[in-house]
Amino acid sequence: xxxxxxxxxxxxxxxxxxxxxxxxKREYFAVLAMQGLWANSPQSPLHGQPEYDxxxxxxxxxxxADDLIAELNKTA
Numbered sequence: 001x002x003x004x005x006x007x008x009x010x011x012x013x014x015x016x017x018x019x020x021x022x023x024x025k026r027e028y029f030a031v032l033a034m035q036g037l038w039a040n041s042p043q044s045p046l047h048g049q050p051e052y053d054x055x056x057x058x059x060x061x062x063x064x065a066d067d068l069i070a071e072l073n074k075t076a
Contacts, residue, residue, distance in 0.1 A: 001073055002025060002069050002072045002073055003025070003069075004024060004025055004026035004065075004066070004069050005024050005025075005026065006024065006025050007021040007022060007023075007024065007025070008022065008023045008024060008025045008027070008028035009022055009023070009028075025069065026062075026065050026066070026069065027065075029064070029065035029068050029069065030058075030061045030062045030064070030065035031061075033060070033061040033062075033064035033065055033068075034057060034058060034060075034061035037057050037060055037061055037064075038057055
C-alpha cells in the first residue's frame with residue numbers, strides 16, 4: 001500500500017540528529033510530474049512564451065501524483 005504521506009526516501013535509522021524526513025511520496029511524485037509538464041508545456045519559457053500559468057501546472061502535477069498513488073494502490 002502506498003500512502004501519500006509516507007517518506008519518499010526513508011532513512012535506515014533515526015536519531016536526535018535526523019529529524020527531517022524530507023519529501024513525502026506525494027510531494028516527490030508531484031515534483032516529477034511538474035517537471036515533465038513544465039518541460040512540455042507550450043506556456044513554458046523554454047517555448048518562447050513569457051506568459052505562463054504556474055498555478056495550473058502545479059495543480060495538474062498534484063492531481064497526477066494523487067492519481068498515481070490511487071492507481072498504485074489498486075494493484076498493491
